């Protein structure tokens with residue numbers, strides 16, 4: 001079965017073709033980051049308009065890349081939520097229109113389900129059950145994943161998401177939006193242990209996180225220091241150390257308490273090399289395997305949506321959902337409600 005996946009939940013338009021036998025055949029992506037950078041964050045109205053501009057050319061491009069056409073696809077999967085309403089509407093309307101015209105099944109995919117299944121695009125891939133650490137710009141969650149659609153929330157952030165904390169702290173350090181990667185690059189020049197920042201909720205005896213206090217701690221530190229390049233790099237490293245220490249400790253606790261042997265890291269912050277190194281180092285010799293999506297599939301993309309759609313399709317076993325052309329989007333949508 002050949003599935004066309006369409007992602008438009010935020011500031012990336014992603015399109016992909018995934019075949020249940022041959023796996024990922026091709027994918028295309030357009031990132032709006034340059035457009036939003038001047039505003040220091042995503043402007044929802046600009047985002048929706050840009051998705052409208054990009055989505056059809058990207059669909060044509062992925063067909064060209066793969067020598068396939070609309071007539072060949074068996075189903076369409078698109079991000080129904082959560083995300084920006086106007087942005088979601090673009091993907092929902094084009095997907096429903098195409099599925100209606102072709103009279104093929106349509107799969108309404110949860111954006112975070114796409115992220116947490118994205119390590120299945122790699123080889124070797126994890127097998128169910130596993131623990132997923134979902135760390136993106138909008139979410140920080142530890143999930144118990146027993147199978148497709150079987151997600152149990154073990155813990156989550158009580159305030160800012162890890163990516164949001166990276167972005168806000170990067171802004172304090174004078175870096176542009178989105179600052180996660182830029183802060184990580186700056187931190188590579190930092191000296192370890194010049195500054196020590198708190199590890200929020202490290203010993204809270206649960207699997208929740210809190211990151212908003214760290215940003216405040218960084219703001220106080222910046223006010224007290226001469227912010228020359230070296231100082232900013234040292235602060236960036238201290239921040240990265242604090243966030244990754246908490247993410248690693250809580251992930252290990254989740255593994256220990258559930259007895260599961262596989263950890264999957266997904267979402268944009270999953271691209272962070274320090275987090276990857278620390279997890280690999282801490283789990284070496286424990287028999288626990290850690291899986292990361294390829295860097296291009298850490299941040300938003302169409303491949304993870306096409307994959308989630310294909311897996312859902314296989315699970316439906318003949319009871320295929322069709323569209324009459326009408327649709328709804330879910331700007332807010334709890335993953336556990338799936």
Ligand code: KG4
Pocket residue numbers: 010135136137138139162163164166167178179180181184267268269270271272273298299300
């Ligand atoms: O998953 P994603 O593309 O978007 C959401 O669905 O939120 O994640 C984007 C987030 C941003 O906050 C970005 O700054 C962060 O991931 N990010 C990073 C890195 N690369 C992206 N954070 C830390 N280190 C990185 N290398």
Ligand code: ZN
Pocket residue numbers: 111115136267268299300
């Ligand atoms: Zn995302």
